[in-house]
Amino acid sequence: MKTMKKIVCILSTLMLVLCTLGCSKKAEQPVEPRLLLGFSQIGSESAWRIGNTRDIEACAEEYGVSLMFENANQKQENQIDAIRRFIAYKVDVIAFSPIVEEGWDNVLNEAKEAGIPVILVDRDVSTDAEGLTKCLIGADFYKEGVMAAEYLIRKADSLGLEHVNIVEITGTENSTPMRQRQAGFVDTIAGDDRMVILESIDGDFLKSRGAECMRSLLGTYGSDIDVVFSHNDEMTLGALPEIEKAGFVPGQDMIIISIDGGQEAIDVLKEGRINCVVECTPKLGKELMETALKLKAGEEVDTLIHPVEEVFSDEQDTSLIAPRGY
Numbered sequence: 383m384k385t386m387k388k389i390v391c392i393l394s395t396l397m398l399v400l401c402t403l404g405c406s407k408k409a410e411q412p413v414e415p416r417l418l419l420g421f422s423q424i425g426s427e428s429a430w431r432i433g434n435t436r437d438i439e440a441c442a443e444e445y446g447v448s449l450m451f452e453n454a455n456q457k458q459e460n461q462i463d464a465i466r467r468f469i470a471y472k473v474d475v476i477a478f479s480p481i482v483e484e485g486w487d488n489v490l491n492e493a494k495e496a497g498i499p500v501i502l503v504d505r506d507v508s509t510d511a512e513g514l515t516k517c518l519i520g521a522d523f524y525k526e527g528v529m530a531a532e533y534l535i536r537k538a539d540s541l542g543l544e545h546v547n548i549v550e551i552t553g554t555e556n557s558t559p560m561r562q563r564q565a566g567f568v569d570t571i572a573g574d575d576r577m578v579i580l581e582s583i584d585g586d587f588l589k590s591r592g593a594e595c596m597r598s599l600l601g602t603y604g605s606d607i608d609v610v611f612s613h614n615d616e617m618t619l620g621a622l623p624e625i626e627k628a629g630f631v632p633g634q635d636m637i638i639i640s641i642d643g644g645q646e647a648i649d650v651l652k653e654g655r656i657n658c659v660v661e662c663t664p665k666l667g668k669e670l671m672e673t674a675l676k677l678k679a680g681e682e683v684d685t686l687i688h689p690v691e692e693v694f695s696d697e698q699d700t701s702l703i704a705p706r707g708y
């Protein structure tokens with residue numbers, strides 16, 4: 383009897399081991415991706431862009447989306463080539479952040495003819511054609527420009543400034559953030575006679591160009607500059623050392639206003655060398671994956687998704703600003 387019990391015990395243990403192996407084997411089976419998404423990213427020009435890429439990659443993983451990711455290294459022709467590869471590969475959905483607004487009709491028509499829906503991430507395209515894209519997921523850049531100007535008006539009031547000379551370092555010419563941030567800012571200061579924009583200069587969202595632009599502006603206007611309005615943190619961080627080299631104290635001799643809200647800029651805000659940072663969140667991955675999955679399932683999607691964004695400035699206790707994650 384005891385022998386029989388031993389045999390049953392060994393057999394049941396063996397069965398348990400086999401089942402476990404079998405399960406783990408099943409667990410190793412590659413899980414079919416829910417969707418194949420082709421994404422063309424502009425490049426790696428800023429902490430914002432790198433944060434955007436990281437968020438999209440993390441969300442693809444989380445949502446079980448197979449991501450074909452291509453970095454265009456700041457060239458529109460590379461983005462167009464990437465979209466054509468996605469079409470040839472017959473991805474389920476195409477998404478991209480257009481470096482500039484014009485020049486996309488041909489390739490977007492090719493995607494439409496191939497029956498592949500396209501989602502715009504971060505930036506927009508300018509086209510007269512209908513139905514080339516399904517959705518734009520990105521910041522309200524015009525509002526960011528408005529928030530920057532509204533801060534400046536409050537700051538000028540608090541300092542009792544009667545005349546405010548502004549220099550503007552803009553983002554990539556003809557890009558949505560450049561056009562909209564400038565429009566929002568200009569429209570908001572338009573009614574305030576104290577405000578004068580001495581010059582706007584294209585810094586292409588790059589740190590190195592931000593430094594070059596600031597050197598040029600300092601050479602032309604020097605101590606006449608009251609405010610630097612910079613379209614992104616990278617250019618701001620490039621400009622600050624140039625202001626200091628010229629003998630001025632940024633945040634005191636000149637009011638510094640920036641946009642993006644990355645950790646490095648927030649740290650400098652806390653030091654008092656920047657006065658205001660308007661948030662532009664790069665965390666668009668969740669909305670992108672959910673929208674792409676809806677399109678794959680043939681569901682209706684919102685045509686415009688704006689994230690909620692805030693302003694960080696020397697009007698608040700900046701020590702309370704949480705870590706930014708980009």
Ligand code: GZL
Binds near residue numbers: 427428587614
């Ligand atoms: C804004 C994004 C801009 C950032 C820059 O959504 O398009 O591009 O403000 C980035 O940092 O280069």
